Amino acid sequence: MDYQSRLKKFAVDLFKIDGIKFGEYKTKVGLMTPVYCDLRVLISYPKLLDFLANLIADNLPNLKSHDSLCGVPYTALPIATVVSVKTGIPMVMRRQEKKYHGTKKLIEGHFNTGDKCLIVEDVVTSGSSILETVKDLREAGLECSETIVLLNREQGGENLLKKSGIKMHALLTLTTLISFLKEEGCVDDVTVTKVQEYIKSNQVEDKEIQSRLKLQYTDRIPFTKNPVAKRLLKIISEKQSNLCLAADVLTGTELLNLAEEVGPYICILKTHIDIIEDFNENLTKHLKDISQRHNFLLLEDRKFADIGKVVQLQYTKGVFKISSWAKLITQHAIIGPGALQAVKQNSEDLGVFLLTEISTKDNLISSSYTKAALEMAEGFSHLITGIVCQSPLFLDKPGFLQLTPGVKLNSIGDSLGQQYSSPENVILERGADIAVVGRGITEATDRAQAAEKYRNLLWEAYQKRVEM
Template sequence: MSSDAQLKQFAVQLFKIDAVKFGEFKTKIGVMTPIYCDLRVIISYPAVMKSLTELLVPKLKALKHVDALCGVPYTAVPIATALSLETGLPMLMRRKEVKDYGTKKLIEGSYKCGDKCVIVEDLVTSGSSILETSRDLEKEGLKCADVLLLLDREQGGIDILKKRGITVHSVLTLTQLIQYLVEAGCVDEIMKDKLKEYLAQNQIRDEQVKITPLINRLNIPFEKRVLEAKNPIATKLFNIMATKQTNLCLAADLTDCTKILNLAEQVGPYICVLKTHIDILEDFHSNFIQPLKEIAERHNFLLLEDRKFADIGNTCQLQYNKGVFKISSWANLVTAHSLMGKGVLEGLKSSVGVFLVAQVSAAGSLITDNYTSSTLELAQAFPDLIAGVVCQDPLFLDCPGFIQLTPGVKIGEKTDSLGQQYNSPEFVVKNKGADVAVVGRGIIEANDPVQAAKTYRNLLWRSYIDRINC
């Protein structure tokens, strides 16, 4: 079969498996496009993957002295795997994020400095993903001057890469793809004209290409992360943690005002935050607030009301400012759910600092991965208001200005009778990414709360020091 016939057959294959769709689609940046390419589905069609491999192999063999292949994560990883199996060339794998455990390697596989690595990608629009992959490979001493590509969207990415010394060898361009589909009767000339107009009006400029910085907040000391914080209370908290050498938050889940005040006075020197549930106090009176604020000022810790606001913006605003508790008059920080969208944050704009809840420590939680991802996106849309995120995993490694608050910390226990799940102080800091760890019953139920607070403070701080020194 001739090369042209192979390409035409491959184009039709893509169309038949819905890897290429025509209509009206919104892109990630909000622009409407008449064509949508979802090449991830190829992995479910071995025959199509085989066709693609057969088209890429000659291009790969035409390159000289290739030592390894690396697929851009994650769609191109199976393509690189197929090429590796077909040609016998070793394959490397680039992680999208730095591991926070083990060797913390970004590039997996066997290689040596000076090896020539060919990058494999499914499609190119701006070329930013290829540039990020090239950057990370070159940081390890690998040479990356060539890219094997399935589809060039013809929006300027190839030229942008060329200016940076990277040559792209593509199987198809978007124009070729649609011409083959017109010839095969899959689409009509009208769609071909719409695509031509779209490409003419939607070219990527060089200055539009944004490369995600390679940052891992887990390795950055608090005194440096303070420079990245946009929220003033996050700035204050970073400074408190660095100067007091503590990342311990006490969950003062007691129902008696006097007991909370006494406990705060006793353990104040060892904590950076005292977390309350003000509505569980059985003897609450407004006279309780002033001495609590004075203790916090004297021992240099912040007050976090764990209200978990989760209503429409107007109601959240009233709950924050009004009522018997008047949370806005004393709490430095509050927690909120993202369930109601940005309205809850609009209602809390007068707040000094918000922790958005992305994950919880309760067994059987209905929080999904999509909900967690949406919560992080919402947090990044309000950087001046958001002090950090409540979560159980290291979710935002590239946002050093946010603080990870992790509840459910206790020595020697894994769960309670009501579904609370616990992790050890060392585990939540080193493995789960906690910047501030929340300890409640491990301190308030201890025979000696002061000694318990010292123990937790020391374990948490030592784990943080080990983490940043890895």
């Protein structure tokens, strides 16, 4: 069987095992696509993985000129492993999250400075995952200039990689793939046309990373790794609201009534569930219903700060069962990465706001602590939705959202050390992406009207910041 025939067989086999699906699928950021690629299923088909390894070896004549292989985490890891075994070329592994114990390595395996490393990837759309891997490998001393991928979706990734000095070799393009499937009767002309039109109208733009202060919320979605952050950015844009309400009330009825009243105007409802004096499980069920109806997320401001196992239990067990209803939580960085690892184990659909600065007077947080906390956030970028802080930090990381509490009109603080900023100041001067308002709304005579007023002021300030 010649190479082209083998390639066609591989394409058809992928379709048969549901590695390629056609229909109407929603991406993580809410966009619709007529073709969905899920090559993770390959791990259940060892013969097909072996077949693929041979295709890769035959497609890349200079494969042996590389000193090592590195699969982009996680889908490409087993593919790279099989190719390594097949060819005898050593493999290195890039962690998605920085290791904070032992050797603290980000790149695992034995290698020498200056070794040439070939990147292995399953599917390329923008090439961002490859570039992230290349960045870490280069920082570790490896040279990276080529990548082999199973499928090029032809949406601009190849050109973006080329501009970063990475030459891409693709076994299949989406056009070739669907042509093979059409020839074998797997898809009809309507599907072929839909995919062709999709490719033309969904090209990745070549944009350099700008300061997050100058980007619209929707433009930041591609830079975000945390799925809850993607959803939050979409909610903010749809509702034109960067307002988070601190719902510090004492009874379940007060909390539910408040959520109903302000729901249309907020993107997040922030709770301290342990101050509710008549808490019961029905409360959080009703709260979830209200959040879904009014399209906002629930943030439990628990500020977890204990050893990993205790945090895990606080998050999932006890009377509050926070993991069952809150998509967002807050955590201190003081305990180290253990607490983050603990909550990550219990939820794939969770966003954490990591506390690096606070709004109370005479607090003990230092600049070195803030810097270390930000480094930790980068190591857990798939879990971190954003940072709780009071100043414009991480300007070159548009994938993180800045959540800033302590916002109120016509007030300078309270008797317990809380310090306030105006809506305009918190956005324009302090760098907030989302502002937390509490008593300015909860103590208002008309809470819905107050929430709408804050929503409008904060949104106008953000748009002004982007246009400045």
